[in-house]
Amino acid sequence: MADKNVERYEDSELYRMRHSAAHIMAQAVTEMFEPGEVKVAIGPPIDDGFYYDFDLPRNLTPEDLKNIEKRMKQIIKGKHPFEKRVISAQEAREHFHDQPYKLELIDGLDQGGFDEYGQPTGQNPEISLYTQDTFTDLCRGPHVEHTGQVNRSALKLMTIAGAYWRGDEKRPQLQRIYGTVWPTKEELTAYLWKLEEAKKRDHRVLxxxxxxxxxxxxxxxxxxxxxxxxxxxxxxxxxxxxxxxxxxxxxxxxxxxxxxxxxxxxxxxxxxxxxxxxxxxxxxxxxxxxxxxxxxxxxxxxxxxxxxxxxxxxxxxxxxxxxxxxxxxxxxxxxxxxxxxxxxxxxxxxxxxxxxxxxxxxxxxxxxxxxxxxxxxxxxxxxxxxxxxxxxxxxxxxxxxxxxxxxxxxxxxxxxxxxxxxxxxxxxxxxxxxxxxxxxxxxxxxxxxxxxxxxxxxxxxxxxxxxxxxxxxxxxxxxxxxxxxxxxxxGGAFPVWLSPQQITLLPIADRHNAYAHQVAQQLKEAGFRVGVDDSGDRISKKVRQAQKQKTPYMLIVGDRELESETVSVRLRTEEELGAMALPDLIDRIRAAVEAKQGL
RNA sequence: GCCUCCGUAGCUCAGUUGGCCAGAGCAACCGCCUUGUAAGCGGUCGGUCGACGGUUCGAAUCCGUCCGGAGGCUCCA
Known part of the structure; x- marks a missing residue:
């Protein structure tokens, strides 16, 4: 159930800002080409930003994206007001006479409320235009009051992609530019961070x-x-x-x-x-x-x-x-x-x-x-x-x-x-x-x-x-x-019950290898999946390797552990449990395995 | 399937007016070091530059076709 105190995204300032950003982007793209060359399609806000679809004389490059973004920021600085005008279908057709996609949309609106996907809306809405600076778009709105209300420090164009007009592969394929904008620069940074985080967790990479x-x-x-x-x-x-x-x-x-x-x-x-x-x-x-x-x-x-x-x-x-x-x-x-x-x-x-x-x-x-x-x-x-x-x-x-x-x-x-x-x-x-x-x-x-x-x-x-x-x-x-x-x-760090290798023994020096293997054997007998890194590498290298493999338990063994018949336990969370006797460790891991969670 | 971008050693990447033997780091392998919690040092090996065809005296670099990868392809003008 929707909480009445929570504003719907569609009613939010952010939604309007993103919608306005789409228009500003359309203006910037339109200005890049000769008059009449750019056919604009639709440009709505989406969950994390906005996009606009264009039919252009040539393909856009990543370089273009930078320039478009730059130009958008100039337009924003201009604080141009968004002005709404309600017009008749006939006026709309005249205004957009060289914009085939807009004409199709106008037909849909005029013929009794079809939305831009050709789905009936059950109402016959008014037809309105929104103008900012030099750009006018067929648009229901609403928008922010002026372009300056789009936060240019929290704006970023993301990607160019192909998209079919009305999602139909039999219709023309358009160029879609995805962008994002947020109320604050910090939120943009957080969003980009989340994208990075998702990238790090990409199962194809892991x-x-x-x-x-x-x-x-x-x-x-x-x-x-x-x-x-x-x-x-x-x-x-x-x-x-x-x-x-x-x-x-x-x-x-x-x-x-x-x-x-x-x-x-x-x-x-x-x-x-x-x-x-x-x-x-x-x-x-x-x-x-x-x-x-x-x-x-x-x-x-x-x-x-x-x-x-x-x-x-x-x-x-x-x-x-x-x-x-x-x-x-x-x-x-x-x-x-x-x-x-x-x-x-x-x-x-x-x-x-x-x-x-x-x-x-x-x-x-x-x-x-x-x-x-x-x-x-x-x-x-x-x-x-x-x-x-x-x-x-x-x-x-x-x-x-x-x-x-x-x-x-x-x-x-x-x-x-x-x-x-x-x-x-x-x-x-x-x-x-x-x-x-x-x-x-x-x-x-x-x-x-x-x-x-x-x-x-x-x-x-x-x-x-x-x-x-x-x-x-x-x-x-x-x-x-x-x-x-x-x-x-x-994120690749499987809980211990699912980890391919649950435990890795990391001997400090060669002379500890025998002890490491002996401990490993005991752990295997206790039913765990264990490995020993007996390469000639430094301990820090061995830790690094085990960390990168997201091994739940790293057991360091050197002179001290050998002496006291313990192991030094490091978790992949970087938490160090210090020296532990084997039976205690076995109990701990066994509990985690049985609970099917944690380490 | 379609659009855009991309494809150089196992991995991550250099290598742009087409021109000497195609490079680096990591990994692997071999040594030295015997080491205390995220990369010790040295050396060796490794690539028909995705494939095929074309242009050219000469192609990783230009063109074409194919194969593969990434992003996107109906969240209300």
Whole structure:
């Protein structure tokens, strides 16, 4: 619920400042070219700044960006007032006769309230112009009073990027300049610092530095190689996942990576999911497809025998690796890939079990995520899209069921109308990471399609055949994506239970190596992942190396420790615990591991 | 996919009117030092300058195609 005392961003001074900055930028860009050469599109404020889209005679360079910023600061200094004028559509058309994008916007406004994306607004708004200095723009406003109210010391142009007119790739591609401006210089600095911090946590960078994973040109884009250390983190996550699922009443299944075209024909994937599937391969004259989803296989398992109402619910879980075509431009590290492993499961249940099943799966999901330091949850409920299968009545029941479980769980949620999959409505769980960024992780979806298409049923108490509800869910979503999020969430400093190497022994001099190895052996026997840096480097170098690897525990051993049979403990937080006896240290680490948090 | 930018040793980067054998730091390896909490010293190895084609007496540098990467592509004129 929005707090009434908190001003909405749209109503804020900052919003107006950014909106005005966009206009000032448009003026600066317009002035760079001959009259009539610059076609301006739209220039709204956004979360952390503003942008403006232009159709220009040539491509902008980073050098241009500097000049534009310079010119903007001059315009700001001029303290030019923003003046509003309400005009008729006809006047507007005359004014913008050589501005095709503006004309299109005017048409939208004139024809009964379409916004700049062609979406109906349900109202017929007035048409207004805002002028500052030499520049006039079609604009609803509001703006600051004069350009001097835009803080020029807190202004910075960020990047140039391509963007389609109205977001439609069939329309012209425009040049978009992103900029940011803040009430104070300090806030700009803080914002830039946050960007830097996010950069430092970039899972692609950390993935290399910590030797967690890689991709290879020779293998292909969007295909991930998990290195030993990344693989270990994954195994730890999967082991935990497996234990929880066993406790949670899941059965584990394993299914092939390919299936015949008839399977995908029956499932509907060839009709509805074709654009994400790779082309067929020929095996002895039969077409086979790489699987983009695991569901059809799980359905096969369900119907491999006659099921009784007493058998339900059934929960089949599989870490299933799937392959989906993604356009090359959208691939991104571990977060958007072409081959990935879903921690998939399908629940089959009776209608009367649906409510319990939903409660179970949502709570199960949130509990597992909590173990990974994620606790700030919200959700989206996505409803029936235009292109979909199944009885509308059934959709309503399922949508209501999903909404109720969210309410019972007390999870804040929004509704994405028409955002569901073609086969059923869904809940997406969104988490906030350590930097406050939001990530979509888990998904819980109804499937009306497959039970129907594969004609699965169970025998009810009445001896008749009944169609079960089928629920699809993934908690981590995909192992790749989840790993990427975890790396960024922890900034590469995994909690000790997930750290690939938990402890590194750092002997001061060669003569301490034997003792270091002996201690390491004891720690290994206690169940920890331990290494010894017995290189000839100085201790400060060894500490540096271990720090860079974000090793939770650094144990320095020299003459003093050897003498007293202790180790000097340094944490990666740079905290020093001083000399500790091994049993005490073991107790401490064991506690942290069991708690699945901290060091 | 499209637009902009980018692609030089494992990593981070120098190398601009096209011209001597393509460089540095880190890493790796070999030595010396035997060291007290984020880089000790010296040496060695390592690159068909993303790939292919073209222009040229001559291409890392210019052109073309392809491959790969980064940012962006509907948060209300």
């Amino acid at each position: 993935g290399r530095e910590l030797d967690l994973f890689s991709t290879s040109d020779e293998v292909g884009p969007g295909l991930i190689m998990w290195h030993p250390k990344g693989g270990l983190v994954r195994k730890l996550a999967e082991d935990y996942w497996g234990d929880e699922h066993e406790q949670g009443g899941y059965d584990f299944v394993f299914t092939p990576h390919i299936g015949k075209s008839t399977l995908w024909k029956t499932s509907g994937h060839l009709d509805f999911y074709n654009e994400n599937m790779y082309s067929a391969m020929d095996i002895e004259g039969q077409e086979y497809y790489l699987k983009p989803m695991n569901c059809p296989f799980h359905v096969q398992i369900f119907r491999s025998q006659i099921r009784s109402y007493r058998d339900l619910p059934l929960r089949f879980a599989e870490k299933g690796t799937v392959y989906r075509y993604e356009r090359s431009g959208v691939l991104h590290g571990l977060l958007r890939v072409r081959g990935f492993t879903q921690d998939d499961a399908h629940h089959f249940c009776r209608p009367d079990q649906m409510r319990d099943e939903l409660d179970f799966v949502l709570n199960f999901c949130l509990n597992i995520l909590r173990a990974f330091g994620l606790s700030d949850f919200k959700a989206y409920l996505s409803t029936q899209p235009e292109k979909s299968v199944g009885d509308p009545e059934q959709w309503r029941v399922a949508e209501a069921g999903l909404e109720e479980v969210l309410q019972r769980a007390g999870l804040p949620y929004g509704v994405d109308e028409g955002g569901g999959a073609f086969y059923g409505p869904k809940i997406d769980v969104i988490v906030q990471d350590a930097l406050g960024r939001e990530w979509q992780i888990s998904t819980i979806q109804f499937d009306f399609n497959l039970p129907e298409r594969f004609d699965i049923s169970y025998v009810g108490e009445d001896g008749e055949q009944h169609r079960p509800f089928m629920l699809h869910r993934a908690l981590f979503g995909s192992m790749e994506r989840f790993f990427g999020i975890l790396i960024e969430h922890y």
